[in-house]
Amino acid sequence: MSSYQDFYRKSIESPIPFWEEQAKAIPWFQFPPKILSQDEHELARWYQGGKLNTSYLALDYHIEQGRGDQVALAYDSPVTQTKRQFTYRELLKEVELVAGMLSNVGVEKGDRVIIYMPMIPETVFAMLACARIGAVHSVVFGGFAARELAIRIDDAQPKVLLMGSGGKEIERIVAYKPIVDAALAEAAHQVEQVVVFQRDFVPASMEVGRDLDWEELRKTAHPTSYVEVDATDPLYILYTSGTTGKPKGVMRDNGGHAVAMKFSMEHFYGIAPGEVYWAASDVGWVVGHSYIVYGPLIQGCTTILFEGKPIKTPDPGTFWRVIEEYKVNVFFTAPTAFRAIRKEDPEGKLKQAYDTSSLRYQFLAGERCDVSTLNWIRNLLQVPIIDHWWQTESGWPMIGNMTGVELQPTKPGSAGQAVCGYSFSIFNEEGLELGPNEEGYLGIKYPLAPGALANLWQDTTRFKSAYLEKFPGYYLSGDGAYKDEDGFIFITGRTDDVINVAGHRLSTAEMEEVVAAHPAIAECAVIGIADELKGQVPVGFVVVKAGVDLAADTLEAELIQMVRDKVGAVASFKRATIAQKLPKTRSGKILRKVMRYIADGKSFNTPSTIEDLSVLDQLRELMKKQRIGQAFS
Ligand code: COA
Numbered sequence: 001m002s003s004y005q006d007f008y009r010k011s012i013e014s015p016i017p018f019w020e021e022q023a024k025a026i027p028w029f030q031f032p033p034k035i036l037s038q039d040e041h042e043l044a045r046w047y048q049g050g051k052l053n054t055s056y057l058a059l060d061y062h063i064e065q066g067r068g069d070q071v072a073l074a075y076d077s078p079v080t081q082t083k084r085q086f087t088y089r090e091l092l093k094e095v096e097l098v099a100g101m102l103s104n105v106g107v108e109k110g111d112r113v114i115i116y117m118p119m120i121p122e123t124v125f126a127m128l129a130c131a132r133i134g135a136v137h138s139v140v141f142g143g144f145a146a147r148e149l150a151i152r153i154d155d156a157q158p159k160v161l162l163m164g165s166g167g168k169e170i171e172r173i174v175a176y177k178p179i180v181d182a183a184l185a186e187a188a189h190q191v192e193q194v195v196v197f198q199r200d201f202v203p204a205s206m207e208v209g210r211d212l213d214w215e216e217l218r219k220t221a222h223p224t225s226y227v228e229v230d231a232t233d234p235l236y237i238l239y240t241s242g243t244t245g246k247p248k249g250v251m252r253d254n255g256g257h258a259v260a261m262k263f264s265m266e267h268f269y270g271i272a273p274g275e276v277y278w279a280a281s282d283v284g285w286v287v288g289h290s291y292i293v294y295g296p297l298i299q300g301c302t303t304i305l306f307e308g309k310p311i312k313t314p315d316p317g318t319f320w321r322v323i324e325e326y327k328v329n330v331f332f333t334a335p336t337a338f339r340a341i342r343k344e345d346p347e348g349k350l351k352q353a354y355d356t357s358s359l360r361y362q363f364l365a366g367e368r369c370d371v372s373t374l375n376w377i378r379n380l381l382q383v384p385i386i387d388h389w390w391q392t393e394s395g396w397p398m399i400g401n402m403t404g405v406e407l408q409p410t411k412p413g414s415a416g417q418a419v420c421g422y423s424f425s426i427f428n429e430e431g432l433e434l435g436p437n438e439e440g441y442l443g444i445k446y447p448l449a450p451g452a453l454a455n456l457w458q459d460t461t462r463f464k465s466a467y468l469e470k471f472p473g474y475y476l477s478g479d480g481a482y483k484d485e486d487g488f489i490f491i492t493g494r495t496d497d498v499i500n501v502a503g504h505r506l507s508t509a510e511m512e513e514v515v516a517a518h519p520a521i522a523e524c525a526v527i528g529i530a531d532e533l534k535g536q537v538p539v540g541f542v543v544v545k546a547g548v549d550l551a552a553d554t555l556e557a558e559l560i561q562m563v564r565d566k567v568g569a570v571a572s573f574k575r576a577t578i579a580q581k582l583p584k585t586r587s588g589k590i591l592r593k594v595m596r597y598i599a600d601g602k603s604f605n606t607p608s609t610i611e612d613l614s615v616l617d618q619l620r621e622l623m624k625k626q627r628i629g630q631a632f633s
């Protein structure tokens with residue numbers, strides 16, 4: 001095995017032979033005749049002409065290799081006190097039946113299927129079943145409200161919607177059916193069928209003709225085998241927050257994704273077939289797609305599907321219990337989960353009751369990891385704690401520590417070094433490349449590595465304008481960063497209006513759209529401010545229309561409820577305050593970044609274009625009075 005530096009250099013200097021070699025690690029039906037090409041939109045495509053099936057790679061192939069009796073999926077649900085395990089052979093059987101169900105309701109290759117389901121095995125069956133018949137799934141996170149679901153339905157234009165009747169948030173039961181019904185009432189596009197998986201604690205009402213019962217369909221379904229798809233055929237669409245009210249439909253294709261999953265499991269996470277991998281996330285996010293479902297199964301690992309929280313299900317020892325019980329070798333979660341555990345069990349006393357010696361590495365991503373949390377978890381677990389950086393768009397790590405190649409030293413505060421296939425540059429506003437330790441926009445040489453998004457679903461124009469136009473030849477990541485002289489990259493946060501709340505990526509523009517719709521509001525700004533537990537939380541600043549006579553408390557409560565109803569509880573929008581004025585440039589642009597810096601107590605250069613300097617002092621006073629922001633609380 002070569003050193004990290006050699007391996008990385010090869011991937012950048014000779015990407016085509018490098019990714020040709022990596023592609024040999026998966027069993028294709030037809031090896032791609034072309035490794036890198038351009039499509040009709042002049043966008044890079046990997047492995048054109050290759051033929052494969054992602055569900056075959058994740059299931060059938062392992063059975064052929066003698067892993068049929070190994071546990072593929074272990075479902076552990078402290079919220080419902082249920083545990084179920086599926087070997088590769090059993091999982092295949094379930095997936096074949098769901099593929100048969102989908103065929104029976106008319107789903108064909110290329111059709112889209114929305115999956116609005118909680119963290120249950122049926123969700124995994126559904127994703128793999130879509131992949132099996134070449135349908136394109138779009139999983140929508142259960143914490144999103146009806147409007148968000150409707151937006152995704154209209155964009156993806158699904159033939160069928162698969163849903164669970166609900167989920168459990170610790171004790172709170174979340175019924176999905178009213179949300180689906182409301183979303184379908186709001187959406188312009190209509191699905192032909194809704195298939196409902198009933199959970200006994202939250203029965204869903206059924207609309208005759210449109211809604212079908214999952215179990216009933218399953219009884220009459222025939223096991224369905226895989227179809228051959230092209231490497232460049234879409235595997236899934238996953239919507240993620242952008243800088244406007246409309247989320248971006250990240251489109252990922254089959255070939256590049258399969259190679260990236262195999263490559264990252266092996267060379268990044270350093271985990272072998274037969275070992276146990278656990279990503280404590282949700283299948284509604286990219287981490288769940290890549291590292292609960294596809295990555296571990298393509299690598300022949302056992303994956304854990306955990307329906308619970310780091311705390312209160314039942315206590316902050318639950319993670320350690322799962323690691324011991326399933327002998328987890330590699331664990332991945334977001335720093336916020338450890339901050340939550342630390343808050344309830346500061347000395348990590350509950351950890352002492354469990355044997356976590358199976359654990360080799362602890363990976364963290366989804367948000368910046370503060371050094372204090374990093375040190376706390378390192379002391380507790382006594383294994384390498386590895387921060388790594390990536391996005392829904394990449395689908396797999398871009399910055400980190402390639403433990404499967406060579407464990408590198410780490411620098412606290414840095415997400416690590418570049419991962420094979422990704423070459424980073426830091427730019428200033430004018431597009432000038434900056435030197436070591438200079439902070440700017442984090443750009444990545446285009447084309448990105450296999451597995452990264454091929455395009456936005458049906459929106460090439462937005463793909464180009466959002467990612468490729470600001471710095472020609474580079475992909476705009478949306479994050480700020482600096483790189484030190486050793487190549488370690490330090491992420492400094494988003495440069496746009498995307499925020500990160502408890503590892504969940506959200507758009508302040510979407511929340512602003514909702515707040516602005518309140519009849520009392522003249523204008524508003526929603527900013528993400530630093531929060532000890534969740535990393536960031538959104539706060540609304542609103543200017544009310546002249547003549548409005550509404551108590552501040554009442555208005556705040558109404559706005560909070562509106563965001564909860566329209567965006568979802570996951571937005572964690574819990575504060576909205578009335579301001580006399582918002583700081584703006586002379587051309588009328590709200591200075592959200594300046595507002596955020598004031599709340600976070602960070603120094604900044606007052607923009608020369610500011611319309612009225614005194615508004616900044618007013619804002620400082622308001623934050624102080626209302627105890628908004630770490631600088632004032
Ligand atoms: N369905 C419905 N509601 C959901 C939901 C889901 N799938 N997920 C979250 N919510 C709700 C929560 O119940 C909460 O509602 P509340 O305002 O009524 O309390 C709200 O959305 C905010 O959720 P969250 O930000 O998760 O906060 P929390 O206080 O419930 O939990 C943590 C805090 C840190 C324990 C939790 O965020 C966590 O475990 N994070 C791990 C990070 C993670 O999985 N990141 C994914 C990328 S790696």
Ligand code: AMP
Binds near residue numbers: 240493
């Ligand atoms: P998502 O697309 O939901 O995975 O969110 C991606 C965004 O989360 C990135 O653009 C970053 O802003 C942030 N992020 C992810 N991982 C890290 C990390 N390790 N350090 C800092 N920020 C991160």
